[in-house]
Amino acid sequence: MFAYTGAPVPVRPDLRYSHISTWGHFSRPGPTLRGDQRIDLLDSARADSAERDAEGIGLSPTTGALADHLMHRPASVNETVVRRSAAADGDAAAVEVIGLVSMLSAVDFTHLGLGADLEPLPQPQPGPPTGVVAEGLKRRRTHIPVPPGPIPVVLDLVPDEGAAFQAMFGPHYMTGWEMALDGFARNPGLDRAQMELVSSRTSLHNECFY
Amino acid sequence: MLRASAASFSYPLDIEAVRDPSIPSGVPGGNLLLRFVDALLIDTEPVDHIRELIVNDLGPEALVDTASVFGNFSMMNRIAEGSGIPIAAAAVERERALVDTLGLADFVKH
Numbered sequence: 567m568f569a570y571t572g573a574p575v576p577v578r579p580d581l582r583y584s585h586i587s588t589w590g591h592f593s594r595p596g597p598t599l600r601g602d603q604r605i606d607l608l609d610s611a612r613a614d615s616a617e618r619d620a621e622g623i624g625l626s627p628t629t630g631a632l633a634d635h636l637m638h639r640p641a642s643v644n645e646t647v648v649r650r651s652a653a654a655d656g657d658a659a660a661v662e663v664i665g666l667v668s669m670l671s672a673v674d675f676t677h678l679g680l681g682a683d684l685e686p687l688p689q690p691q692p693g694p695p696t697g698v699v700a701e702g703l704k705r706r707r708t709h710i711p712v713p714p715g716p717i718p719v720v721l722d723l724v725p726d727e728g729a730a731f732q733a734m735f736g737p738h739y740m741t742g743w744e745m746a747l748d749g750f751a752r753n754p755g756l757d758r759a760q761m762e763l764v765s766s767r768t769s770l771h772n773e774c775f776y
Numbered sequence: 777m778l779r780a781s782a783a784s785f786s787y788p789l790d791i792e793a794v795r796d797p798s799i800p801s802g803v804p805g806g807n808l809l810l811r812f813v814d815a816l817l818i819d820t821e822p823v824d825h826i827r828e829l830i831v832n833d834l835g836p837e838a839l840v841d842t843a844s845v846f847g848n849f850s851m852m853n854r855i856a857e858g859s860g861i862p863i864a865a866a867a868v869e870r871e872r873a874l875v876d877t878l879g880l881a882d883f884v885k886h
Contacts, residue, residue: 574827575836581844636854643857664858672851678816679843681827709860717852720859731855738848748777748784756834756841759785759803762778764845765852766794767813772853 573680584737585673585685588730592666593688597698597724598659599624601690604666609687611637611667612674626654629663636667641773648709658699658724661710665727672734698726718742739765805834812842 568585570577592608595601606623610616611633616623620630628650635642652660677684703711703723712720718735721728735741739761744750751757756764782789782803793801797810808829814820830839 575831575839577840578837578844581840632858636858640854640857643854645860648858648860664855668851668854668858671854672847674847675816675850676843676847679812679846680840681824707860707862709858712859712861717856717859717861720855720861731851734851735848738844738851748780750781752837752841754835755837756809756845757785758781759778759787759789760805760809760834760838761841761845762781763794763801763803763806763809764813764842765849766778767797767810768817768846768849769853770794771813771817772850772857 568685570677570680570682573677573682575680577680578737580737581676584734585676588669588673588734589685589688591726591730592670593691595691595693595695596662596666597726598656598662598695600695601693604662605687605690607633607663608666608670610634611670612684612687614638625659625663626651628653629655629659632660633663633667636664637671645709652710657711661721661723662727664710665721665724665731669731669734672738676738696726699723700725805830805838808833809842813846816846 567589568582592604593601596604599607603623603625606619607616607625610619610623610630614634614637616630616633617627618630620627623630632643632647632651635647648660648664651663674684700723703713705711706714708720710720711723713722718732719728721731736744740750740758748758778794779789779791787804788802790799790802793799793806793810797807797814801807801810808826811821812823812826812830815823815826827839830842
């Protein structure tokens with residue numbers, strides 16, 4: 567698992583472990599979807615066919631469309647796209663899908679950057695959805711119900727997805743503690759200014775103001 | 777964060793390089809890193825060549841970091857778009873010069 571076939575350089579162990587952990591998270595039942603549904607959705611999202619495949623997965627085509635657009639055309643995702651998904655399958659399912667597809671993009675685009683073959687998706691694990699959904703959250707001029715706070719907490723309607731998302735920051739970018747240091751540098755590796763150039767140009771292309 | 781980190785390392789950052797990678801960024805290896813993102817997202821040049829240049833100029837660990845930051849912000853951009861996390865109008869005005877320099881006004885969704 568995660569041999570990064572095709573990459574010209576070895577990959578840091580912490581980054582590899584993050585990818586292994588993320589794959590394990592994907593394979594397990596989520597708050598609204600079974601493990602097999604999660605894997606089927608991610609497979610379809612990779613192929614830009616989630617809207618077409620959605621009903622066979624047990625989701626509405628509008629949620630499939632959300633997955634496709636988010637993976638392949640993120641700038642096209644707006645309140646209408648998200649609200650249609652939430653109206654059809656519920657807020658928790660929409661947030662679960664946003665989290666899954668976004669986390670998949672972190673792993674897949676890292677592979678793309680390295681020139682490595684994409685990792686096959688994991689085998690799903692059995693069991694019903696967990697039903698773990700936070701209560702009392704509301705939309706705060708957002709597309710989805712969120713707690714007050716910055717972007718790392720926006721998935722916390724479904725706390726297990728939120729935790730998996732936050733766990734990816736350190737190995738892919740910086741931990742929260744490291745982000746407090748303007749002069750942070752990996753040695754050997756990039757310093758913070760170099761990292762921020764990559765992040766800025768990526769965000770500019772994705773038309774993401776935030 | 778870019779401006780603060782560049783100042784921390786005393787780099788003569790030209791922020792316009794983020795908008796136009798032909799402008800020297802003032803950050804060591806910075807223009808290579810910008811070209812890497814462009815090669816991946818808009819197919820401006822062969823990515824293998826840019827990877828080789830990054831490894832030769834910045835080291836093999838730098839290529840891993842570059843790819844992982846690219847992956848991280850591919851994720852963060854999607855989280856932002858999916859959640860619709862708002863940008864306060866006051867924050868936009870506070871950074872008006874930067875918004876105008878980088879042409880970000882069209883990306884603001886209030």
